[in-house]
Structures are given as structure tokens and as C-alpha cells.
Amino acid sequence: MDSKKKVLIGIAWTYANSDIHLGHIVAYMAGDVLARYHRAKGNDVLMVSGTDSHGTPITERAIRENKTPDEIVDRYHKQFVEVFKRLGMTYDCYTKTATPYHIEKVQEMILRLKENGYIYPKTEPASFCPKCNKFVYDREVEVVCPKCGAVSKGDQCGNCDYVFQAEDLLSGKCRICGSQTVVRDNTNLYFKLSEFEKPLREHFEKSKGYWRKNAVNETEKFLNEGLHDRAVTRDLSWGVPVPLPNFDDKRIYVWIEALWGYVTATQLYCENNNRDWRDFWYKSDEHENLIYMFHGKDNIVFHTIIFPALLMATKEPYVMPEHCVSAEFLNVNGEKISKSKGNGWPMLDMLDKFDADSLRYFCIANGPEKHDSNFTFADYHALHNGEIVNKFGNFVNRTLKFKGLNGVLPNGEMDEKIKAEIENTYKKVENNILSNNFKDALSDVMALVDLGNKYYDEKEPWKLFRENKAEFDNVIYTCVQIIANLSNLFEPFMPFASRKLRNYLGLEKPSWEYVSVELGENFGEIEPLFTRLTEKDVL
Numbered sequence: 001m002d003s004k005k006k007v008l009i010g011i012a013w014t015y016a017n018s019d020i021h022l023g024h025i026v027a028y029m030a031g032d033v034l035a036r037y038h039r040a041k042g043n044d045v046l047m048v049s050g051t052d053s054h055g056t057p058i059t060e061r062a063i064r065e066n067k068t069p070d071e072i073v074d075r076y077h078k079q080f081v082e083v084f085k086r087l088g089m090t091y092d093c094y095t096k097t098a099t100p101y102h103i104e105k106v107q108e109m110i111l112r113l114k115e116n117g118y119i120y121p122k123t124e125p126a127s128f129c130p131k132c133n134k135f136v137y138d139r140e141v142e143v144v145c146p147k148c149g150a151v152s153k154g155d156q157c158g159n160c161d162y163v164f165q166a167e168d169l170l171s172g173k174c175r176i177c178g179s180q181t182v183v184r185d186n187t188n189l190y191f192k193l194s195e196f197e198k199p200l201r202e203h204f205e206k207s208k209g210y211w212r213k214n215a216v217n218e219t220e221k222f223l224n225e226g227l228h229d230r231a232v233t234r235d236l237s238w239g240v241p242v243p244l245p246n247f248d249d250k251r252i253y254v255w256i257e258a259l260w261g262y263v264t265a266t267q268l269y270c271e272n273n274n275r276d277w278r279d280f281w282y283k284s285d286e287h288e289n290l291i292y293m294f295h296g297k298d299n300i301v302f303h304t305i306i307f308p309a310l311l312m313a314t315k316e317p318y319v320m321p322e323h324c325v326s327a328e329f330l331n332v333n334g335e336k337i338s339k340s341k342g343n344g345w346p347m348l349d350m351l352d353k354f355d356a357d358s359l360r361y362f363c364i365a366n367g368p369e370k371h372d373s374n375f376t377f378a379d380y381h382a383l384h385n386g387e388i389v390n391k392f393g394n395f396v397n398r399t400l401k402f403k404g405l406n407g408v409l410p411n412g413e414m415d416e417k418i419k420a421e422i423e424n425t426y427k428k429v430e431n432n433i434l435s436n437n438f439k440d441a442l443s444d445v446m447a448l449v450d451l452g453n454k455y456y457d458e459k460e461p462w463k464l465f466r467e468n469k470a471e472f473d474n475v476i477y478t479c480v481q482i483i484a485n486l487s488n489l490f491e492p493f494m495p496f497a498s499r500k501l502r503n504y505l506g507l508e509k510p511s512w513e514y515v516s517v518e519l520g521e522n523f524g525e526i527e528p529l530f531t532r533l534t535e536k537d538v539l
């Protein structure tokens, strides 16, 4: 068996109709931490995602702005790509669903499911607008709630949260033109999700130990409510065309094709890089496969139930995505992030103002892992100045820029106790990363920084420099070895600072084991790793 694991990391697809904000990033960032950790371990990692490009909200925005849907998608896609690049997210393939490649691969999958008997046409009454001459759906229909009488759009009452039944939606008003809708028979394709109850329960029992509580609870609830077949097509103009006759005026429903993007992005990458995509997605006797999915809690059942069902329905030997990492929500100043409030802190603006590593650190340290978390600028400032600058930055600075060294680090003897602590830190961080406790993993790295500072303070190298040069050399040597190992341990969390440290110390690439650096050479000019934030530094 190949000792190298194949690790596929799928990060949720961002929808291309508004700015990407901090609430998205806190759900994605842990995926990049995991990818960087596995790469440092020497595993074969592929991290994929893309821009979710189809559906009504995008066409609505296009009409409002007098643009084509393609132009809207391109604008946001470019923004997302820039944000990920500046944040140091290491996507091997970041694509979008509005590409001929994705469209073709989705159509192949649909035909395969049809061939296997899991896709069938179903005719049922639906709301039709005679004036617009089209079927209208949830957000296009205004409904009077039968429970409380409030006027609502969508599939749930905005006033009393009552979930509308199919018949409630039949007596609405078209929101596009204001006409009363009529009931007409409509034929759509459906996916036989109900057929997969048994294997999905087995998948749930097998995988739930890897999931967070939110995913376990929500998936169990969904399974217990009974699985219903799901519509695969919709009356849309912007999306993947249905590869079957008599569906020219419909498109593939976004939920199914965007989920399939995890597979098509892998295929795209592998095709362009002479790799076999099946290495990552098919069961193998040759190597171990790990598939991880990172997303927010509003997307849980798509990843724990619906996507596995699609993979099963192909009847191909897919590995199930067992590791689902579902983030809770991030609130801002105690409030839910909402588009109407515009309080989501657009990521591009944040990257213009703040250090990328520091934002990454904050996303993990303050990440909504087990419950919703809150973002305030006061917390961010405190964390940046208190943890990153005062502890980590200062330890590096006071060691490498010690006055009197003149840029030449002395050789000495490593403090064995410290060495044992460093080795122990690798194990602790690894265990926490592999248990999806990214926040704890970062705390473990910071504990080593604290230990370094404590060691430095206790040894008082500024006195030893004059009084005991041999001991001074040992202390500085030991501190430098701590820094060398911090460059590995921080690599998943703060890759830009880690790279700077490797450059100073002549380390070529990150690894996940104890490293020691040979000293005695001039290591050049040391720049401070981070700049302190002042009261004026707000968004």
C-alpha cells in the first residue's frame, strides 16, 4: 500500500451574486489549514472549489443592472479569485459552474443517473403566470400565508415561519408582473432520493463520528422525516441545459449541478495535469482515500445526504465523503450577517486594510466551530496586537534581532526539555487538526510561542551576553530552533509569516517534523513580521 494518502478537500462554492465576506471565509479557512497540513506531511492533496454561477438570483441581478448573467458571474468570480489568492488559499483548482467543461460533465452524470433508473419525469400542478407565459417559483410568487394572513414570498412565511405546502403556492401572485397565477400541469425530472434511505443511513452511522454535532443532528432529523424525491429540473433560462428531449425551456436545478462541481473540478484539474481523477474519488486497494467537505451549517444535508446519494446513484465505485466539516455562523457586532444590513465585512476591503495572515489567524481563533461566534473590531485589534504582534512577532524579533549578534547566529546546544516540548507540540497540533479542532490546534502552536517567551525571560540572554557567552549561545540557539519549528507549525495558519521565517533560516519547504537549523551564517536583514494596529485602523 502506498503510504501517501490521497486527500481531496472540497470547499463550498460561493454564489456569484454578492461580495464575498468574512462569514464565508470562516467556513472555508479550516479547509486550507487542513490542506497545508497534509501537504507538509507529504500526502497527495487536491483542494477544489469554484464559483456557483447559475440560478434565478443571478438572472434577477443581471436584469436589474442591464447586464448578461455571464457578466455578473465574471465580476464576482474575479473578486472571489482575488480574495482567495490574497488570503493564501491553496486551491489546486478553483473554477466555476458556468463553463462548457462543467456543463458537459454534469450532463453526462444526469444521463448516467437516468440510465440507472434514478431520474424520472413527473407531472404535477404548478403556478403559471399567463402574462409572463412561464411557470413561476417560490421567490417569484407572492403568497398570502394561510396561517397568519401575511403576504410573503418564497417557500416559507416571513412572518410566522410557516412552511408553505404545494397547494398554498398555487394561489399566488406573480412578483414579476403582478398578475394572478393560474394552475397548470408541469413536467419536471425528479431524482429518486427516497431509494437511498438504507445506504444513506449506513453512511450516516459510519461517518457521524467524524462530524460536528450540528451535522449529526441535522442529518438525523432529515433522515427521520423521511426522504423525498427531489426535482432535478426547473423552469429557468440560466443554467445547465437538460440533455433530454422536451426539456428545452428548463435547466438543471442548481443544487444538483453545483454539488457535482466537486467532481468536475477534480476532473478538470486532473485532465490539465496528466493525473487520474479516479485516484481521488474511487475506492482503491493501492492507497488510502480521504474526502473532506467544508461548508456552513446552512448547507449540511447537501453534503451529508444529497451529494452521497448522487455518488451512489452513479453505481460507480466512489469513495463517500465521510469528513464533513460544517461551520456555525459568524455574527458581526452581535448581529446576524445579512445582505440588507450590509454588515458582512467584504473581504476585499478587509484585505486592503489588514494583514492576510492576521485575518487567517482570526478566522481560526474566532471561528464558529461548535457554536456561532461574534466579530467585533475591538476583538480583532486585541487579538492582532496582543497575540500576533506581542507574542509571536516579538519572540521572533527579540531572538533574531538581538543587539550584539550583528546578524550572525551563534551555534550552541539545544535545550533538551524544549526540544521535547516542540516534538510534543507537533503531535498535539496534528491530533487537533485531524479531529477538526482547528481552534485548539492554533492554541497549541501559541502555547509553544508562550513557552519560548517564558524561556527567554527566565534565561535573561541580555545578561548572559555579558556574563556567560557560552550559555548565551545555547539560549539563542534554542530560541532559533523554536522559531524554525514555528515556521512549520504556523505554516497551515499563517503561511506568509512562515515563509519569511524559512527564508531567514534557510529552510526550503515546510515539513511536519522536528527541524533544526545550522547556524553561524549571516541571515540578512530581519523585517518585523507584523505591524501593530492603531485605533485608526478600522474598516
Ligand SMILES: [Zn+2]
Pocket (backbone or CB within 6 Å): 145, 146, 147, 148, 149, 150, 157, 158, 159, 160, 161, 162
Ligand atoms: Zn404566516
Ligand SMILES: [Zn+2]
Pocket (backbone or CB within 6 Å): 129, 130, 131, 132, 133, 174, 175, 176, 177, 178, 179
Ligand atoms: Zn408574470
